[in-house]
Amino acid sequence: MSQSKIYIFDTTLRDGEQVPGCKLNADEKIELALALENLGVDIIEAGFPISSPGDFESVRNISAVIKNATVCGLTRAVKKDIEVAADALKGAKRPRIHTGIGVSDLHITTKFNSNRDDIRARAIEAVAYARNFVDDVEFYGEDAGRADLSFLASMVEAVINAGATVVNIPDTTGYCLPHQYGEKIAYLFNNVPNIDKAIISCHCHNDLGLATANSIAGVMNGARQIECTINGLGERAGNTSLEEVVMIIKQHESLGLYTDIKAELLNPISRLVSETMRMPVQPNKAIVGSNAFAHSSGIHQDGFLKNAENYEIIRPEDVGADSSKIVLTARSGRSALAHRFQKLGYNFNRNEIDVLYRAFLKVADIKKEVSDEDLKALAVSHFPEVALA
Numbered sequence: 001m002s003q004s005k006i007y008i009f010d011t012t013l014r015d016g017e018q019v020p021g022c023k024l025n026a027d028e029k030i031e032l033a034l035a036l037e038n039l040g041v042d043i044i045e046a047g048f049p050i051s052s053p054g055d056f057e058s059v060r061n062i063s064a065v066i067k068n069a070t071v072c073g074l075t076r077a078v079k080k081d082i083e084v085a086a087d088a089l090k091g092a093k094r095p096r097i098h099t100g101i102g103v104s105d106l107h108i109t110t111k112f113n114s115n116r117d118d119i120r121a122r123a124i125e126a127v128a129y130a131r132n133f134v135d136d137v138e139f140y141g142e143d144a145g146r147a148d149l150s151f152l153a154s155m156v157e158a159v160i161n162a163g164a165t166v167v168n169i170p171d172t173t174g175y176c177l178p179h180q181y182g183e184k185i186a187y188l189f190n191n192v193p194n195i196d197k198a199i200i201s202c203h204c205h206n207d208l209g210l211a212t213a214n215s216i217a218g219v220m221n222g223a224r225q226i227e228c229t230i231n232g233l234g235e236r237a238g239n240t241s242l243e244e245v246v247m248i249i250k251q252h253e254s255l256g257l258y259t260d261i262k263a264e265l266l267n268p269i270s271r272l273v274s275e276t277m278r279m280p281v282q283p284n285k286a287i288v289g290s291n292a293f294a295h296s297s298g299i300h301q302d303g304f305l306k307n308a309e310n311y312e313i314i315r316p317e318d319v320g321a322d323s324s325k326i327v328l329t330a331r332s333g334r335s336a337l338a339h340r341f342q343k344l345g346y347n348f349n350r351n352e353i354d355v356l357y358r359a360f361l362k363v364a365d366i367k368k369e370v371s372d373e374d375l376k377a378l379a380v381s382h383f384p385e386v387a388l389a
């Protein structure tokens, strides 16, 4: 079966950088843009040029250094925004303008005090205007997750006719359930006559923890671009996490999809983004959390030591993580303890391990994690003849 490519659109430098405390300076943005290009992302959303002189400069600087990836600048459906973005993107080898407007009735009435026809007309005008500057124009229908379906379909058809090469269907508020988001994309494929003229993109937020699931539902129903960020950074609860969607697509070959991301760089870039943005990664974060390959309960440790695949579906080295860890806690079992003593160079027999295990549990009940130093002390105090041999 031939596989379809999923374009990875990274918005760490735009949606991710909007997060309070994640502001980057110009040099940091360039460093991250180069790392993203090296990772293999197809499109880098470099910023929102009209939002500040600093963001304009960043988009300009990134346009100058990026060689292969498309560099994208965000705008509202406003002529001045589009002109400024086009100016910032002038030096890019592959420039893209990302323009759009709210498409849910809530946004149309309470944000724009307008009506559907007027909003559609503004969208068409913005896309056509942006096409005067660049060949690659992406349209976003903000809050598409809560928009009326037939109106959304009419918008998508209209902006593709106006020249949009990519149409983004954002679940801006992270409201959709995966089957609803998937059905939305399927509806567009069934009801927009010119849909084959553009790439449909998923941009999902994580307010209910569903951003990754929704993006995958999107590509299972025909979307071919995912908008995501490293470590899932982004407004409020964040965006779809790049590392998660990339590894889901890689691990589930039956989806018939692939990306060009170098998976072995996922952990290094996660650390780089976390350090540069001064935003720690939660330990239990899939793929890149410090516990993603740590085993702490006795049952898991025993099974893992017999065959790593019992408890790991990804090899840590495949995503650039440190090797799997057996963490010794009060929930650990004898096999993990024996394994760790062996790694430290001690060969205790079964009876000796029984004795050491009882002593170990006393230490483990006091400490969260038992260290190699604690184990050496236990070995010396209980079996000095073996430990010091």
Ligand code: KIV
Pocket (backbone or CB within 6 Å): 015, 140, 141, 142, 143, 168, 170, 171, 172, 173, 203, 205
């Ligand atoms: O969440 C959203 O709708 C956005 C758009 C600006 C693409 O970030």
Ligand code: ZN
Pocket (backbone or CB within 6 Å): 015, 170, 172, 203, 205, 235, 239
């Ligand atoms: Zn967003």
